[in-house]
Amino acid sequence: MNQENIVMNLIYKAFESLNAEREPQKQISVGPDTCLFGVDSILDSLSLVSVIVDIESLVSEQFDRVISLTDDRAMSRDPVPFTNVNSLKNYITEILLEQG
Amino acid sequence: MNKLLEGDFVTLQPLTLVDASLTLRWRLSTRAIYLNSGAQTLAQQEEWIISRPASEYNFIITLKNGLPVGMVSLIGVNQAHRHAEPARFLIGEESAVRGIPVAIEAMKLIYSLAFDELNLLRVFGTIPSDNLLMIKWQNFLGMKEEGRLRKHYFINGQFQDAVILGMLVEEYRTVALPRMNALIAIGHRHPSK
Numbered sequence: 573m574n575q576e577n578i579v580m581n582l583i584y585k586a587f588e589s590l591n592a593e594r595e596p597q598k599q600i601s602v603g604p605d606t607c608l609f610g611v612d613s614i615l616d617s618l619s620l621v622s623v624i625v626d627i628e629s630l631v632s633e634q635f636d637r638v639i640s641l642t643d644d645r646a647m648s649r650d651p652v653p654f655t656n657v658n659s660l661k662n663y664i665t666e667i668l669l670e671q672g
Numbered sequence: 673m674n675k676l677l678e679g680d681f682v683t684l685q686p687l688t689l690v691d692a693s694l695t696l697r698w699r700l701s702t703r704a705i706y707l708n709s710g711a712q713t714l715a716q717q718e719e720w721i722i723s724r725p726a727s728e729y730n731f732i733i734t735l736k737n738g739l740p741v742g743m744v745s746l747i748g749v750n751q752a753h754r755h756a757e758p759a760r761f762l763i764g765e766e767s768a769v770r771g772i773p774v775a776i777e778a779m780k781l782i783y784s785l786a787f788d789e790l791n792l793l794r795v796f797g798t799i800p801s802d803n804l805l806m807i808k809w810q811n812f813l814g815m816k817e818e819g820r821l822r823k824h825y826f827i828n829g830q831f832q833d834a835v836i837l838g839m840l841v842e843e844y845r846t847v848a849l850p851r852m853n854a855l856i857a858i859g860h861r862h863p864s865k
Contacts (some may be wrong), residue, residue: 593805595702609858613771616763616854621776622805622814642854650859 579664580604582583582634583657588628590619604661608654620654639667677731677785679777681859684731684744691732694716695743698764705827706803707760732761733778743767744778746786746795753821755794758782773859779813780852787841796838800825807835814848815839 573581587602594600598616607613609620624641631639640646646653646663653663677684687695696717699710711717724730727749733742742763751755758779763769784852798821799806811817815837824834839848 586835605729607771608694608787612772615771616759616766616769617776617859618763618809619771621809622696640853647854647857647861652858655859 575668576661576665578634579631579668580657580661582630583623583627583652583664585630585659587621589626590622593622597604602657604656604658606657607651608660610655627660627664631668635668637671639664677781679781680856681736681772682774682777682781683734683736683858684778685734685740686780687721687724687730687732687743687745689718689721691740692721694740694764695721695732698743701764701796703764703766704762706800706806707762710860729771731782733763733774733779734773735768735772738769739765740770740779741774744782746782749786749790749792749841751790754792755796755802756786756790756792758786758795759797771859773856776852777810777859780849780856783839783844783848784853787844793841794838795844796836798824798834798836801833801835802830807837810837813839813851814843816843 573649584602587600593598608615615623619644628639628641633639641653641660641664649663651659676686679843680848693714696711698704699707699717700712711720720846722732727747729746729749731744732740733744734740743760744758744762745760747757747759761775761779763775769775783795786795796818799810801807801820816839817835819836821834821836823831825832
């Protein structure tokens with residue numbers, strides 16, 4: 573499995589963790605185009621934080637690297653990585669590639 | 673305290689008797705399962721609001737269009753020990769806050785009240801151990817686990833620990849504030865409807 577697919581699976585895993593905390597009728601269905609914040613978002617900020625924390629932790633475990641999804645670099649990027657799942661996956665993959 | 677706390681996305685309005693019916697509905701909802709049980713009737717909720725002590729600051733979280741979406745408090749304000757407890761944090765209108773950093777900014781305003789206006793040195797609180805979402809949230813915002821009260825709460829049909837979390841003023845400035853500002857910035861970059 574290539575790195576992009578691994579990262580995508582980690583993002584999905586973070587959403588599985590979030591869904592485990594939600595009521596059965598409030599489960600979130602996630603795909604590459606799922607909007608994470610802003611217009612048409614499915615998440616409130618409490619849920620977004622949960623996803624961010626879990627992804628940072630899962631990436632650290634999987635790749636033995638520390639990443640931050642809320643640092644200045646992420647915030648100054650256009651578009652912001654939280655546009656949708658795919659853009660977040662691309663951003664994480666880019667960071668990992670740079671770290672070598 | 674009667675003044676509003678103004679953010680970019682939300683305003684914290686002091687809780688008044690007018691809010692009794694709405695806050696009772698929120699507190700009786702399943703989302704409030706982790707809050708201490710309180711009033712069961714409108715009269716009890718009105719009595720509860722009237723009886724709030726001077727050591728508490730209770731707010732309704734409202735969107736900029738005036739829609740009330742939740743509640744949050746700063747309680748147990750102690751100027752001798754210079755600490756207080758953020759509490760009763762509840763988003764009652766979940767669908768209205770999607771895509772907006774409502775919870776983040778409401779908490780930022782509460783922390784700013786505690787540390788910048790009241791000049792406190794520490795905030796703290798307890799969270800039931802199976803409320804993983806809230807524990808994760810508070811840790812991300814800079815709270816640190818300081819201990820546990822074993823089998824302290826009976827919630828969801830079982831006894832569970834109370835996780836004690838605390839944050840000092842320097843942690844607020846160096847950890848919490850940058851993280852909260854980052855997430856609020858996302859809200860500005862991704863405007864909601």
